[in-house]
Amino acid sequence: MSTAPTPSAPAIAIHDLTKVFPIPFKREVVTAVDSLSLTVAPGQVYGLLGPNGSGKSTTMKIVLGLVTPTKGHAEIFGRPCTSVDSREAVGFLPENPYFYKFLTGSETLHFYGRLCGLSGRKLSERTRELLALVGLEDAADRRVGGYSKGMLQRIGLAQALVQEPRLLVLDEPTAGVDPAGSRDIRDLILRFKERGITVLLCSHLLGQVQEVCDRIGILHRGKLLREGPLRDLISIENQTELVLENASPELLADLEARITLGGAKLLEKRRPQTTLERFFIEVTTGQDPR
Amino acid sequence: MHPSPSTHRIFSPTRLWAIASNTLLELVRQKVFYFLLLFALVSIGSSVILVQFSFQQQFQVLKDVALGAMSIFTWLLAVLCTAMILPRDIEDRTLYTILAKPVPRFEYLLGKLAGVLLLLLLALSLMGVVAALVLYLRQQDVLAGILAHTAPEDLDAAVRELKASTFTANLIPGILLIYIKAAICAALTLLISSFASSPVFTIIVSVMVYLIGHIQPIAREYWLNQLPAGTIVPPLIKVFLGFVALIFPDFQLFNLIDDIVVGAAVPFAAFAQTALLGLGYTAVYTILAYLSFAQKEL
């Protein structure tokens, strides 16, 4: 039943996937995913974008084997998503995760570790390592019931990583988290990328996706509208941006004259601004986050 | 990075135990457990007030109340706890995180059921210990009276009579059947809950099946025509009776404690067959619950 994973297989391969939900007591149906095909290469950070109800969650649930597709199939590293062993290679962080309130952070990781076949010293070490990675060492022995939103998200990430999966599926990982927490999570995702972990990120926070993703796909009403490397998709081919420091008014006037001479057109002249996020973090932590 | 070949096992006792022990812990932390347990222990303990009767009557009432309390509270725990486990995990989305790990769905379901069964074992043992303690204390009380007021030549017989009317080994098969009956109800509730959309619905249906299950033998007898000669059952009613007999479990078969308390003994073969039938019920309901749960879109 368990198929051997092929080393060169894509992290996620989705072929012609359709999911139709019948509406109870009605003849109508809802098509959540419509003939979707996409591939996520190993090591990529892939952003799946779309408004609420666009089919992101259903796609993710199919990849995790929580929902069976009506048509088509999906694979993780070459193993069909319908087989239990395909989930050895995946870690999943659901939207607004919620864990057993009566367990401490460390007990939670132990529980999920045991579900993945870990035990004994190896599990204890892994738990400690993960708590350090997500910065929850101080809260390790506190009940999860008393965790803040951001801490829940972080313990959720640690839980997803417990069996050292090669693929992480993150559903709205920063929803409801404050900017500092949100930045921490973004930094963690970038670190996973450095380690070669593939990430599938579902979000509708475009700014965040833009910061971390290599490649994006935009879903709307169950169909994949656009897909490709982020850089290609959002660059404006016939425009160029210059950012200057300490430029004198004379130099600027000279530049403007040359632009007109060269046949180009100056569209906008403005002072670059820091992002509100950076400003907020600078103020609250008293340091430059970069 | 080269992927290691899959070492995944279809069934792993470690995972099962992880889920079962976690479920037990979850249930033990719930208020409903303490509430029911406290109520059970109080009702077992309070039967001591019945001192107005002769000691045989007193012990009979004491045992009836204690075993009745054990039976009803074990059943209530089985139904209430099982009805909550699936909806709670779905609502909290902990189910997603568990099933997103390499955990087969039957293992998850079996682990949850095993957790409930462990809880029932714990609760029933605790109630049993308290009941035995209450009986023992009353026995010592009565014994003191006998020693003081009985002629020496009748003492042996009096003490023997006293011991026969308190805790006897006969009760043990009855108590085991209380447990088995509760296990059937837990598996049944799990089956209902794999279809139901709310725990309240699950509980109502489960209670109804419990009540109908106790009159199932009447339907069965009428259906199979084990009737006084001359009774005629209309065909439509006969079909209905057959349906009731086939669909609903016969809970009356597991209800032997009432007769055991008053001195009836259960032959071992009859007990073993009843227990096996109970395990059969539990297994069938669990498998059906799995079949439904395996199809479920989460």
Next chain:
Amino acid sequence: MRIRTALITLACLLAFGAGRIPIENHLAARHGAAGLNTAQLDLSLRQRIGQMSFLAALSGFRAVVADLLWIEAHSAWERTEWGRMKLLLDTVTALQPRAILFWDNAAWHMAWNASVAAREDRSQPREALRIRNQREYFKAGEDFLLRGIQNNPSSALLHERLGLLYQDKFRDPARAAEAFQRSAQLPGASQYVHRFALYQLALVPGREAEAYACLKALYQKSKQEHLPTLLRRLQDLEKKLSVPPDQRLPILESP
């Protein structure tokens, strides 16, 4: 999809039912033979105890319902409401036909307590009616014991109690002797019932010789059996049977 699963589940339940029904039928018969689950929970019982209690009795709390009614009967006794008490005791024994204690106590209340109360009932001026009522309670006590024996044929205690009832209340030595004798043959019988049976037999006209032979055997068995009543009965029988003086037992004249 859900509907299909539900139909498959239903089909499986029906198949399982078809498989288990012969087993359950056999097992129910087996339990019945062992004296388990023999209470007749029928509609007349429902009328007597009400819907809720009936439901409770059906769903595994038969014993508890019986106990509650028993306690109620006990308070009826304290208030000397004999008619109500009899009704309650009828229900209690119907719910718990295997409880010897209930049969025994119910019969005792009727034949020994209620009957005396009826005999001394000041509200009934006519003596003949008082005696008739008293006999009715004797009958009620007998009725409880007979039904109890029907449900528990191997109970030595119930047979012994029946013997006592015939001896003390009905003054019927023939039936008393028979009941005591049955009790003596059952496991767990009191040591004295055999003796009691013979005492009563000695009083049955026409069976004196049989009684004398048995009592004599008892007398000769051990010195411990030389109880005053036994000796008196032997002497009475020797007189009645005109046993020649040289064949009589060497019993001293009772004081």
